[in-house]
Amino acid sequence: MQVDCHSHILPGVDDGARTLEQSLVMARVAVAQGTDRMFATPHGYTSSFHVDPHVILEKTRVLHTALQEAQIPLKVLPGMEVHHFVRAHGGESEDLLRLQQQSALGLGGYRNPRHVLLEFSFDDWPRDAGDTLRQCKMAGIQVVLAHPERYIALQKSPDLIEQALEQGAWMQLTSGSILGRFGSKAQELSRLWLSQGYIHIVASDAHGPTRPPGLQEAYDHIEREWGLGEWGQRCQDNAESIWETALSEMAKQA
Numbered sequence: 609m610q611v612d613c614h615s616h617i618l619p620g621v622d623d624g625a626r627t628l629e630q631s632l633v634m635a636r637v638a639v640a641q642g643t644d645r646m647f648a649t650p651h652g653y654t655s656s657f658h659v660d661p662h663v664i665l666e667k668t669r670v671l672h673t674a675l676q677e678a679q680i681p682l683k684v685l686p687g688m689e690v691h692h693f694v695r696a697h698g699g700e701s702e703d704l705l706r707l708q709q710q711s712a713l714g715l716g717g718y719r720n721p722r723h724v725l726l727e728f729s730f731d732d733w734p735r736d737a738g739d740t741l742r743q744c745k746m747a748g749i750q751v752v753l754a755h756p757e758r759y760i761a762l763q764k765s766p767d768l769i770e771q772a773l774e775q776g777a778w779m780q781l782t783s784g785s786i787l788g789r790f791g792s793k794a795q796e797l798s799r800l801w802l803s804q805g806y807i808h809i810v811a812s813d814a815h816g817p818t819r820p821p822g823l824q825e826a827y828d829h830i831e832r833e834w835g836l837g838e839w840g841q842r843c844q845d846n847a848e849s850i851w852e853t854a855l856s857e858m859a860k861q862a
């Protein structure tokens with residue numbers, strides 16, 4: 609059974625599930641595809657969406673109860689897909705400040721986050737990428753960079769990813785990219801980077817019926833079509849470790 613580190617399953621907060629009923633449909637699809645644990649990661653700080661951390665925490669609790677009542681065997685923890693704020697003139701990372709001030713959530717959502725799902729611009733590689741990742745690392749926060757294979761900047765210049773890897777960032781592929789649902793470039797980069805050992809996480813980034821959750825099909829593709837099953841396994845192990853770390857932070861703060 610698997611952990612999904614990126615989903616928009618919380619109802620009525622962003623461009624993901626619109627209703628609780630849709631959330632439950634997504635949950636059933638996820639479970640059928642082998643997912644039994646999922647981080648709910650609504651958008652934070654994009655130009656279109658920002659979901660307040662308190663809303664995320666409360667809606668996650670409500671969804672958790674609804675899943676239990678519907679007898680759907682999916683556990684959900686809060687998180688956020690934090691959109692990167694580019695600092696024009698250096699200084700302390702705004703992303704890091706937001707996490708430290710609890711105006712952004714890490715994966716697990718609790719004080720002292722150990723992992724954060726960070727999203728860069730789709731169009732331009734941020735000029736302060738290296739600084740941001742370095743500062744998070746020094747603060748003991750592991751950055752998981754959301755769907756790099758879908759960034760236009762990296763599709764044009766794939767080597768830029770090495771700047772992020774040098775700073776210790778983890779890379780999260782989207783299961784749909786592996787399956788070709790985000791175009792041939794995203795699929796080619798997925799295969800290339802997996803084969804190079806550049807990828808640490810596979811997640812669904814599920815948004816609803818048109819972008820459903822589910823990871824097993826992608827892992828099967830990695831193994832059967834690309835012969836890269838060992839890297840798929842590594843991704844599953846990393847996702848597990850994020851979940852376990854979040855649970856242990858929760859226990860400390862309870």
Ligand SMILES: [Fe+2]
Nearest residue numbers: 614616689813
């Ligand atoms: Fe997302």
